Amino acid sequence: MSPSPAPQAPPASRQPIVLVPACNRMIGAHPFHVAGQKYVDAVRLAGALPLVVPSATPEQLDALLDLADGVLLTGSPSNVHPSHFGETVHDPSLPLDPVRDDWTLPLIPKVLARHMPLFAICRGFQEVNVALGGSLHQAVQEVPGQHDHRAPADASVDVQYGPSHRVRVTAGGLLERLLVDLAEGGDITVNSVHGQGVKRLADGLRVEARAPDGLIEAYTLEDSADAHAGFVLGVQWHPEWRAADNPVSIQLLQAFGAACQDYRDLHRPPNR
């Protein structure tokens, strides 16, 4: 029997489009919109076309989402402004990005209302929790009983983004389903590059993984499986880091890409 042909990548005109909201940073004296290349590359690895979006007004959100088949929220050195969960800034030396907050926080409920696939990484993971009414620890390492989840400041980037700790995947959840054969004894090993973390999980989110100190490391939306083409996932770690070399990252990105493709096929007729 002849081997079955390898699956063909769809032509670019049929590839799903994934919005990647940019961060805002000064480069010299000038403000720039920036998106880390590793996130853009991860969208490509998922089989989708990345579309980095600088910012938007509330009136523009629906028009932007009309273009999209998925959203990837990136990590960032900046923190979500704590006023969005009723607190004042704990450490004024840490960066904020109010321009990003101002449009991604209202964007997130709209993405979910459209049942659009959403992959939220690190800051993005924290952002979704806040957008849905949850709160954050502003300094996880200062909370009694919690570990320090920050990367060592003086280490090389390979060490900073290298394997850090194990997380226990929730039995019977989305992650367990996506990571068939990859979670050894229910655990995977992840990197860890964050000072903040989920304090109160927003209503409607369900824990998908925890660190050994109990910190929430992944969530999905309750009852999301069918409505969201099977993919609403937030992770506190960085699957985009050297994603092509990491079987867990590949599996997550392929599942995200497949969900975006399903969304596209369902919502966009062939000639659009």
Ligand SMILES: N[C@@H](CCC(=O)NCCCC(=O)O)C(=O)O
């Ligand atoms: N600032 C928040 C979020 C941490 C985060 O997203 N880190 C990523 C750093 C840059 C990158 O790799 O894109 C926190 O400290 O918790």
